[in-house]
Structures are given as C-alpha cells and as structure tokens.
Amino acid sequence: MSTCVSTKKNCDVQSSTESKTQLSPYTDSYKTQEGFVIKVDLPGVSKENLDIQLDSSLLKIEAYRNLPKVEGDSKLLYSEIVEGKYLRSFKLPDTVDVERIQAKFENGVLELVLPEKAETQPKKIKVELT
C-alpha cells in the first residue's frame, strides 16, 4: 500500500482499495487575538464521514476518505490518491472555551475556531490621570 504512494509507480486497483490506510492530514494552526484557528486538509471527505470529538482537552479528528470515483466503467491506470482514514489529534490549551468551538467544512478544508475563555484574555486597564 505505502509503496504505491511513495514510489509513485503504477499500482493496481486491488492495492488502492485497501481501506485500512491511515493518513495524517496536513494542518496549519495559528493564534489570533480571540483564540486559536486550526485548518485541516481533508480532500475527498464528505460531511457525513467527518467526526470531531472532544475528550477533556484532546480534540480528535477522524474522517473517512473514499477513493474519488469517476463515472461509469473505469479502471485505475495510475494512483497517488488512496482510500483511507484521516486521523489527527490536538491537545488544546486549558484557556480554550470548549463550549464555543466552531467547525466549518468547506471545499475539503476543515476550519476549527477555538476561542479563549474571557478571563484569559488580556484586560485593558484604564489609567486615569489625576
């Protein structure tokens, strides 16, 4: 299975339809003033096959990706895309307000917005001039 992807040689349909391949999706993460943003590439995943779970502070993303099919009777000639399961976990900082986590899935990209709790946001203190 892995040889099919890594050597980029032609591989037969049999090896590509193996369903146990685990894929680690490419991810970007950044900090904003309000909290954190995580973007995950999940091409070929439909909303129904995407599962996001939060267990205490561990955020787990699981998604099943079917082999993108073409219409009608077809035979795979060359393969770099395989069927498999995307799996990735993130340990969230304690400052994240888990109640307000938002997920958006568009165009094969999952975007998670993780706002921080209000009390962890830096407070502005007004200095009054006397």
Place this chain on the structure above:
Amino acid sequence: MLFPQLFNQNVHHPFHALEDFHRQFNQLFNEWAVDSQRDDLPPVNIWKTSDGLALTAELPGVHADDIELSVHQNQLTLSGKRKPLNLSETDKLYRQERDYGDFERKFELPLKVDVTKIEAKFADGILRVELPQAEEDKPKKISIQPK
C-alpha cells in the same frame, strides 16, 4: 611544517562535525522528499474509462476559479494557485504544513482527446476531469462483406 598540520582534515573540528551532520540530515530529508507525495502537488489518480480517460486531483482549499486546465497536443496541464492564509498582523503562526502558492503538473495522454468534450467538476476539494477519446482515434469496426 606546523601550519598544514594544524589544518589537517583529520583534526577534529566541532563545527565541521556539526556541518556534516546538517548535510547528512538534509540529504536524508531531500531523498525522502523526492519520493513523497508532497513533492509534486497536487496528487492525482488517472483512470481509463469506457469513453476515454479521467483524472481526479486533490485540491483542498483551492477555488474553482483558480484552477486552470489546458490540453496541447497530447499534453494535459493542470495548474493553479492556492491562496495563502489570511493572517492579520497580530496573528501568530504556530505550524504550517499545508502548501500555498502556484502549482503545475503536466501529463502525457496516451490517447487523442476530443478537446471540445472535456468536462471538469470540482467538489469537496477534488477535481474530476473527463477526457473523452477523439472519434477519429477510436478503434473502427470494419465490416466484412460476404462474397
């Protein structure tokens, strides 16, 4: 001679050792990169269909307007651009694994394609291109007349 001795290559030099380590590390990394899926984005599958050929390509986060397909003689070119993260000045990037910018891949098609009938659809970050074989390139049936 004292000096050549001093600069003898066998003399252990901690900085050179570090450089060597870096070189070896980079070499290891580069060798891996050549064979990795990342090296030539986007990854594709190519299919033989009853009507000709089909291509599926992974293009997550790319806008349909930013994808370009062209066929010249027997060469199919898939190119485009993935827009970078739209970070504000106060945002701090932690980790970036996703690739941004221009991409281009060329494919030699093993059969003649009817350019006017090429169809492309884009959904869930997957591009599907149908490349029907040109009529004149299709095998022809020759009827045999009875004597």
